[in-house]
Amino acid sequence: MTPTLDDLQNQIAFLTQQLQAALAAQTATAAPAPPSRFTMGRCPPVPSMTLAQATFFDNGPSGSRKKHTAEFAVTVETWIVPPDQIKLSAWQWKKSIPLIEYDTFKLRFDGLLNRGSITPEYHEILQHTWKKLEPQIGATNRAMFGLISTKNPGTVYFDNQFAIVYVENRIPTSFQLLIEGDDLFTAKFDHLDMKGQPLKGYAKRQARLAMCDFHSNWSTE
Known part of the structure; x- marks a missing residue:
């Protein structure tokens, strides 16, 4: 059976949700980045x-x-x-x-x-x-x-x-x-x-x- 336009849109929406969930999980488990070097800006506390x-x-x-x-x-x-x-x-x-x-x-x-x-x-x-x-x-x-x-x-x-x-x-x-x-x-x-x-x-x-x-x-x- 040939997929309809609605079927394709639903599939795209599902894949988008899966990708967003994967990126959120990766961000949550990633180690915090070390402080960067800088000569500008305020002195750290x-x-x-x-x-x-x-x-x-x-x-x-x-x-x-x-x-x-x-x-x-x-x-x-x-x-x-x-x-x-x-x-x-x-x-x-x-x-x-x-x-x-x-x-x-x-x-x-x-x-x-x-x-x-x-x-x-x-x-x-x-x-x-x-x-x-x-x-x-x-x-x-x-x-x-x-x-x-x-x-x-x-x-x-x-x-x-x-x-x-x-x-x-x-x-x-x-x-x-x-x-x-x-x-x-x-x-x-x-x-x-x-x-x-x-x-x-x-x-x-x-x-x-x-x-x-x-x-x-x-x-x-």
Whole structure:
């Protein structure tokens, strides 16, 4: 018997349902994909981190460094995969953050508020933090601030995501990463990498933190 048009349409509908059911079952049983590497976007939450690394760069005083290069910067790398999946060459988030001197930082965040680049709530957090860290008279150890941002194509600042590095005689003495109410802090730096080799180029000090069981040479804590 020759199939009718209704028969063909019913068969197509049945096969479509079977295919959709198979795809749904495959998706439900598939292992979750590992986090991808990215240098754009927000920093991952601190509680999700398994490793973190902060490398302090001294690019030299004005007149001796490349044009449009910050005098000081900190490059932060974070890993959020479980310890048995960590590959040091495959971080999940990385950002180079220019550092701003305490004396000029207020001008920066006031200007960002006036231009609408940051929210009033974020401005209040920055102002409160800045006032709290006012240096004592004669102090040589001073706070420097770095705001986490991205290009989109203009600069976009992420609310309540910034770093504070205390610097004395052009050497960092502490590093703090503040991410949406949580923070990561260390006052332990090394002039060597985890393999015991001197840092290269403008990289002067490195802080490495492990929030899991990892290689014994990793952490500077």
